[in-house]
Amino acid sequence: MTNDVRTDDSTVHLTAGGAELTLDPRNGCRITSLRIDGTELLRQGAKYGAFPMVPWCGRIELGQFRNGGERHQMPVNSGPHAIHGTGRDTAWHTARVADSSAAFFYDLAAPWPYPGRVTQLAELTADSLTLTMGVETYGDSFPAQAGWHPWFLRNLGTGKDVELGFEAGWQEERGDDHLPTGRRVAPRPGPWDDCFGMPDGVDVTLTWPGALELKVTSRSEWVVIYDEQAEAVCVEPQSGPPNGLNTLPRLVTPIDPLEISTTWTWRSLA
Template structure:
């Protein structure tokens, strides 16, 4: 079901799906990788704006795949090198998604896996908005052979909300950090978490739990049952907290097979409260 006031088009014909609940407003851009184009709470934008930013889904892999190559059993596959010398962040963010449902506070979208991904399948993403939280869910199914896959999200949260307040503070407790090599891939060693700045993957066996605090303005807690999260805070405009189903290069180092009877499923909830 789709309501006329939920789905609109911009002057270039690109679709926008707008959800609202209380004073929270969400805009999803299905023609731009089904990314979140805007998340506003009480009129304040939380995400960095721009066609490459907002918050995009990472699927069917997350982060970097070493040299763009992975194996599925005896078969070796080469992915496009879109972040030399590696392949990064999947194909979902570069794909137009179909609108399956769009109502006032809930929407779902799908797209079919196709070239350059070597296996047929389907991805579904669901958005559920309440006045104080957003829950994102994603599923990956095969329509043929089993294959390794990952899924997650890459939000770009504004470092400063632009209301005269302080920059955001990132708080979390991780059991380990994946040691990052000079090639920006995990070395395979787990080390004690280091202080930032970060472009690093952390392990949280009890589930992802990261809090962003804009002092005196807003607190946003990011949780997921998944145990992996990448934290990136090396740009002046934004910080990223990326819950995902496996570590970078996990198609090779920790493959999770999607089978006809066992799809890959992941979800995350962002819960906020105002502090002013």
């Protein structure tokens, strides 16, 4: 069953088999809940769940980036830096909803200096969730990034904490200012608040022993792993590294929009 006309932008609920997904377009199009056979996987709270990072991911140094000869200042909200984009603080609109899929959008606006549109598609099955995000320009080209910041619960209430498994090609060396230094180093042991490169695509497995296994994949080669909090761990596939608007800009042009997708697949271990 499909509803292509929404009269409001209220919370959206999707179901497929034993999987239940809830998104709140008014709160940055954030996934507020992902339940598998009744078990919640995401940390709860207005700032948590899983939110889109757009039109940049991670930190921008001092909140500033250049596009050609123009320098732009974004609001500083993480020490001296700007973090995680503006999409998470924006009310999105719901374009269409079906039983197991939904599409959303919002138009880029101040403080972002360039007009454009961001879209997000969520597609749920009984054993997977695929998220696709796009960024397009209404005029001038501009650098942009997109990705997701999920807060997976460290413990699902079954006893043992989650275990992370991944093989990275490199780790971006992190400076004292929490920004990549530009050096690529061999992956180091955690805890992490670090960006890793995976040339063959993001592939990270979260295992809650005796409960559930969830795999995060993406064709993108960049992922940030954050596991410094007691309550949750974050596996963040993204289209570029932190501060990438300055160090590795990917231009969105009228004929070349930015698109990124991630798929989470799961299986029971109970």
